[in-house]
Amino acid sequence: MECVLLGTGGMMPMPGRPLTAVAVRTGGAVYLLDCGEGTQVPYKAQHVGMRALRLVAITHLHADHCLGLPGVLMMRSQMEEASPLTIVGPRGIERFTRDVIRDLACRITFRLDFVELEPGERGAGKPLLAYQDELISLRYLPLRHSVFCLGYRLEERMRPGKFSLERARALEIPPGPLYGKLQAGERVTLPGGRVVEPGEVLGPPRRGRHVAFCTDTAPCKNLYHVLRDVDLAFLEGMFLPEHSAEAQAKRHLTVVDSARIAGRSGARETILVHLSPRYDSRQARQVDQVAREVAPNVRRGRECERFEVKLQDR
Ligand SMILES: [Zn+2]
Ligand SMILES: [Zn+2]
Known part of the structure; x- marks a missing residue:
């Protein structure tokens, strides 16, 4: 799994600092988290791949998180025979997207499916399912x-357990294609007619990789639930501590809030994004210093940084 951080800005795209969005690539598919104004530019520059784009998940209906949708949809319509695309987001995302397509006479050449999430669902501490396919589940709170x-958590499907050569030999399974079938979770019949279940040679199912994406929020309990034990988290760190009053008034996190929450949540590594446009590169470097003092595995993301997310059992 690879995550490409397409930008780290908040509020508006700035020269050299596109708006915050993350492209997650796994199993040949791409899942895009947020799509602010201009997201198609770094998306193209980083060769993320439009054909593989399967889903766009929008955190909320503020321009810096969804205004890039028309651009991405139009760029994708340049391709021949583009496959359907799913857009997940808060209630209103379908109307917004369809209105823009109609009002601007955009020619969209592929089917759009929508999943609208409702404010009423609270989840009681457990992220709720928004979408799933054969590769991933997308959960939210x-x-x-x-x-x-919405805070999102993208989880790869569970993988079959580890194959035990010892147990396979003890069961007198002939080495070869039967091993592969069992590893893939299939039941096999041995030459003598005996049936072997995959559970007889496989260990317990193994966890896939989990990535969280949470931006634009005041501190809240659900942040912990979405971030809990993820392999990689992208979390807003919009304001330096001297602007904490503004962060509170606008319901955002300061870098100290973010680092503290990330540190307590059990996230293995946390990348801070959605930096206020008022901060120049010198102040942006301060974000790293402030975060490091609170939690060692939290730091600021860099434009177009790529993250290889490793399986925990490898
Ligand atoms: Zn924002
Ligand atoms: Zn916002």
Whole structure:
């Protein structure tokens, strides 16, 4: 699994600092998390791949998180025979997208499917299912922002357990294709007619990789639930501590809030994103210093940084 951080900005795209969005690539498919104004530019520059794009998940209906949708959809319509695309987001995402397509006479050449998430669902501490396919599950919980906003958690499907050569030999399974079938979770019949279940030679199912994406929120309990024990988290760190009053008023996190929450959540590594446009590169470096003092595995993301997320049992 690879995550490409397409930008780290908040509020508006700035020269050299596109808006925050993450492309997650796994199993040949791409899942895009947020799509602010101009996201198609770094998406193209980083060769993420439009054909593989399967889903776009929008955290909330603020321009810096969804205004890039028309651009991405139009760029994808340049391809021949593009496959359907699913858009997940808060209630209203379908109307917004369809209105823009109609009002601007965009020619979209592929089918759009929508999953709209409702404010009423609270989840009681467990991220709720928004979408799933053969590769991943996308879960969410509401966060606490000035409008309805979702924190996402993308989880790879569980993998079959580890194959035990010892047990296979003890069961007198002939080496070869039967091993592969059992490893893939299939029941096999031995030459003598005896049936072997995959559970007889496989260990317990293994966890896939988990990535969280949470931006635009005041501190809240659900953040911990979404971030809990993920392999990689992208979390807003919009304000330096001197602007904490503004962070509170606008329902955002300061770098100290983010680092503290990330540190307590059990996330293995946390990348801070959605930096206020007022901060120049010198102040952006301060983000790293402030975060490091609170939690060692939290730091600021860099434009177009790529992250290889490793399986925990490898
Ligand atoms: Zn924002
Ligand atoms: Zn916002």
